[in-house]
Structure formats: structure tokens, C-alpha cells
Amino acid sequence: MDAVVIGLGFTGLPTAVAAARAGMTVLGIDASPERVREIAGQRQGCGLGTVSEQDLRTALASGRLQVRHNADGVPRAAVYVLCVPTPADRHGRLDVSLLTQAADEVARAMRPGALVIVQSTCTPGTVEEVVLPRIAATSGLCPGLDFHLAHSPVRTDPGNVSVDTVPRVVAGCTPRCTELAVRFVGRVADRVVPVSSPRAAELVKIFENTFRMVNISLACELAALCRAHRVDVAEVLEAAGSKPYGFLAHRPGPGAGGDCIPVSAGLFTASARRHGLHSPVVDAAIAVNNAMPVHTVHRVREALAVRGLPPLRRCRVLVVGVTYKPDTANIRQSAAVRVLNELADEAEVAYHDPYVPNLLLDNGIALTSQPVTAPADLVLIMTRHAAHAPVRRDDVPVFDCSSGDPVQVA
Template identity: 85%
Template sequence: MDIVVVGLGFTGLPTAVAAARAGMAVLGVDASAERVREIAGRRPGCGLGTVAEQELDAAIASARLSLRHNADGIPHAGVYVLCVPTPADRHGRLDVSLLTRAADDVAKAMRPGALVVVQSTCSPGTVEEVLLPRISAVSGLCAGLDFHLAHSPVRTDPGNVAVDTVPRVVAGYTPRCTELAVRFVSRVAHRVVAVSSPRAAELVKIFENTFRMVNISLANELAALCRAQRVDVGEVLEAAGSKPYGFLRHRPGPGAGGDCIPVSAGFFTASARRHGLHSPVVEAAIAVNNAMPAHTVHRVREALAARGLPPLRRSRVLVAGVTYKPDTANVRQSAAVRVINELAAEADVAYHDPYVPTLVLDDGSTLTSQPVGAPADIVLVMTKHAAHEPVRRDDVPVFDCSSGDPVEVV
């Protein structure tokens, strides 16, 4: 194999397909046998919004991309790319258990001269302080001499499959590591931006996503102020967006979710605390984001009361759209799911989402996606999928909560 990609999720699968398209012999490895089966069977949606299905079909049909469950072992290869999840623990710190397990598997398989590229999101210092000594110890090889190590975090936008057109940041442990990593990443990405160290590359990814968290939270605070002033927040944002410099529009909503934005902000503050620093702006943004689902439910209560409708505690509520963003199958850190958990404490809740067949709530109960016309007293639209018809009901009130504040759909 020319390259082994460990982890076939939102970042690993597009990397594997791009490498196969570039003519490399690629083995994609995943810890989930079910994930391997759904990719091999080309099940609808298996590209998770970051790989076009025709591109995946072509890569597998050409035999340049093969698939394997990690229980079957990892072979020798010139390049190993680690793309496993790095979730936050309950303190907001990086959970490296999956990443270190993948690093151990690679270290056991690799031979002198191999290049290891870490694509997983990492808090600053993870590559050099955690992964480097571990790979060296397990493999018995010396980093920078016997094997090469680099970090190249991926910028993905699920729902937009043009991942390889986005510039990639790359940094190696040594200048030679950087050189080899740039040479490899240049074959799977449109443009490469080299930085001085893995720590700098880690901070780039963390800051990019924290920047979005801060600005989304700011937009939500603007929405609250506009409501108090009886001003349309959309009008304010539209007019502000006419400024050709110094402004980047972010929209209010029920809360930022996904694998990166809220997680990276937590990594930012945890890393700051580790170095004796305080990050009040980011911490305030996290607090605003965490409060948005409860705020959305509170606003629904107010909307029902203002219209003389029964309160939530006497209502059957159907939530339409539960993914963290439109047209993806990802519910991680989803504000819509957090809203459902809030509602479940006082109402009879069901949901509709063609991308999510089942959903497990915080209390351990499991819900199954219902038809959009299922019995309900009120419908809350949380995520609007462009690929599906807008939710319309003539029998019950429908409130669009996708912007954070409920707006009745008539």
C-alpha cells in the first residue's frame, strides 16, 4: 500500500478517495465493521456529505481504494494518515484514547522511512507531547530520523463535497518531516500552507473554529438585542454585510454544533488554563452557546402563551430536523437534540428527520423518526434540509426555530 487511512469518517474518507484519485494504492481502515460495510456497499449517505458518491464509486471500482476493519490488521505502507475522532471529555479537554490507539496500531505496522500524518483535530501540544513519544516507544524508531511525523488538520464542511479545493495547513516535527508531508498533502489538496511547527498547526484549527463560535454567539446576542428593540435582526445583518471590509456575517441560531466548533472552543479554553491563562471572551461565547437550547424552549413557551395555545406540558411536540446543520447525517453536539432533551422533561416529544432513523436521548430512551404528518399539537422546525420539502401543516401550528427565535409558519 502507498497509503493507509485510519478512520473513514468526515475527514478520512475524502482523504482516501482523493489519494486514490491521485493514483495511489489506498487502504481505508475503520474501527467499525458496520462503517466498512456501508462504504463497501455504497449505501446512500455513506459519504457523510464530504464525498460525492460517484467519486467513491470510481475509487472502489478502480481497485485503488480498498477497505478493511482494523481488527484485520494494518499493513506496511509509505504513508499513514490518522483521521479518528478526538471528542472532548466532560471538562472540555481532548479525549486522546481513540487517537493513541490508532497511533499504536500504526507504530506496530510501520517500517523505517514511513510518514505519519495526523489529521485529527488536536489541542496544542498533542502531536509532539503525546503522539510522538508513544509512536517512538511502540515502534522503536526515532522521530525525524527513522520515521517522519506531521500534523495537517482538515477543514471540512459537511454538505459541501469539494473538500480537496480547500487549502490545507501542514507542519512537520522537523524540516524534513514538513517537506515530505507537504509533498504528500499536495497530491490530495488544492493548496498547501506550511507553518513552523505541529503546535502552530494545531492552534490554526482550534482558532478557526473558536472564531466561529465567538461570532455565532455574538450574533445570538445581537438577535436578543434586536428583539428588545423591536428591530429585525435579518435586516441589521443584511445591511452590516454591505460593508466591504472588517465584517464577516454570522447568523443567529439555536446553538452551534458538530464535531469541531463547540469542541475546538473547549480545547481553546482548556489549553489556556493549562498555561495559566484566562480566555474570558471564549468562555462567554461557550456559555451563550450552551444556553441557546434552553433559551429556544423558553421562547417557544412565550410564543404559545402569546397565541393562547396550550402550554408545552400539555402538548405533543414534533421536532422537524435534528442534525446539527442542514443536509448532513451528523447529530453530534446538535442544538436540535439538546432542545429535544429540554422538551422531553415536560412534553410528549417526537421527531422527524430523514437523515436520522433513530435518536438516543440523554435519559437513555430511543426515539424513531416519525412522518412529518405524525400526530402533534405543535411542530418545531429546528433544521431545514434543503434536499427536502419545507414542513407544512394545516392542522397544527408550525414554528420555525432554526434562527433561535420561534417564528410561526403560516
């Protein structure tokens, strides 16, 4: 194998496909047998919105890309790319157990001269303080001489499959590590941006997503201020966006979700605390974001009362769209799911989402996606999928909450 990609999720699968498209022989490995089966069987949606399913079919048909379960072991290869999840807990600490497990598997398989690239999200110091000594101890090889290690966090935008057109940041543990990593990543991405150290690359990933968290939270506060002044927030944002410098538009919503924005912001503050630093701006942004689902439900209550409609406790509520963003199947950190959990405390709830057939609520209730025409007293649109028709119900009120501020749909 030219390359082995471990972890075939949102970042691993597009990397494997891009490497195969570049002419490399690639093996993709995943810990989930079901995930391997859906990729090998090319099931609809298996690209997760980050890789073209036509490109996936081409790569598999060419034989340049193979996929298999990790129980079958890791073979020798010139390059290993680690794309396993590193979830964060509520204190902002990363769970690196899957990353260290993947590092151990690679260390046992690799031979002198191999390049290991970590794509997983990492707190500053993870690559040099956790992954490097782990590989060195397990393999008995000397880092920077016998094997090469680098970090290259991926920028993904599920729903936009042009991942290879986004510039990639790369940093190795030594200049030679950087050189080799740039050479590989340059074959799977249009542009490579080398930085001085893995810590710098780790901080790039954390900061660029924290930047979005801060500005989305600021936009949510703007929406509340606009409402108090009876001004349309969309009008203010559009006009502000006409400024040709110093402004980058962000939209308010019921809460930022997914694997990157809220997780990176938590890592930012946790890393600051570990170094005795304060991050009041980021802390405030996280607090605003965490409060948005509860705020959204409160605004629904107010909207019902103003219109003389029955209160939530007497409603059957149908939530439309539960993924964290449109046109992707990812519900991790989804504000829509958090709203659904809030609603379930006082109302009978159901949901509709073609990307999510089943959903388990925090209270243990298991739900199955219902038709958008299912019986309900109230419909709340949380996530608007572009591929599906606008929601229209003549029998019950429909509120669009996708901006975080419920607006009745005519």
C-alpha cells in the same frame, strides 16, 4: 500500499478517496465493521456529506481504494494518515485513547522512511508530546531520521463535498517531515499552507473554529437585542454585510454544534487554563451557546402564551430536523437534540428527520423518526434540510426555530 488511512469518518474517507483519485493505492481502515460494510456496499449516505459518492464508487471500482476492518491489521505503507476521533469531555480535555491506539498499530507495521500524518483534532502539544514518543517507543525508530511525523488538520463542511478545494495547513516535527507532508498533502488538496510547527497547526484548527463560536454567539446576542427594539435581525445582518472590510457575517441559531466549533472552543479555554491564562471572551461565547437550546424552548413557551395556545406541558411536540446542520447525518453536539431533550422534560415529543432514523434521548426514551404529518399539537422546525419540501401543516401551529427565535410559519 502507497497510503493507509485509519478512520473512515468525516475526514478520513474524503482523504482516502482524494488519494485514490490522485493515483495512489490506498487502504482505508476503520474500527467499526458496520462502517466498513456500508462503505464497501456504497450505501446511500455513506459519504457523510464530505465526499462525493460518485467519486467513492469510482475509487472503489478502480481498485485503487480498498477498505477493511482494523482487526485485519495494518500493512506496510509509505504514508499513514490518522483520522480517528478525539472527543472532548466537558472540561475540554481530549480523549486521545483512539489516537494512541492507532499510533501503536502504525508503529508496529511501519518500516524506516515512513511518513505519519495526524489529521485528528489535537490540543497544542498532542502530536509532539503524545504521538511522537508513542510511535518512537513502539517502533524503536528515531523520529525525524527513521520516520517522519506531521500534523495536517482537515477543514470539513459536511454537506459541501469539495473538501479537496479547501487549503490545508501542514507542519512537520522537522523540516524534512514538513517537506514530505507537504508533498503528500499537495496531491490530495489544491493548496497547502506550511506552518512552523505542529503546535502552530494545532492552534490554527482550534482558533478558526473558536472564531466561529464567538461570532455565532455574538449574532445570537444581537438577535435578542433586535427583538427588544422590534427590529428584524436579518435586516441588520444583511445591511452590515454591505461593509466591504472588517465584517464577516454570522447567523444566530439555536446553538452551534458538530465536532468542531463547540469542541475547539472548549479546547481553547482548557489550554488557556493549563497555562494560567484567562479567556473571558471565549468563555462568554461558550456560555451563550450552551444557553441557546434552553433559551429556544423558553421562547417557544412565550410564543404559545402570546397566541393563546396550550402550554408545552399539554402538547405533543413534533421536532423537524435533529442534525446539527442541514443536509448531514451528524447529530453530535446538535442543538436540535438538546432542544428535544429539554422539551421531553415537560411534553410528549416525537421527531422527523430523514437523515436520522433512530434517536436515544437523555432520559432513556428511544424514538424513531416519524412522518412530518404525524399527530401533533405543535411542530417545531429546528434544522431545515434543503433536499426536502418546506413544512406545511394546516391542522397545528408550526414554528421555525432554526434561527433560535421561534417564528410562526404561515
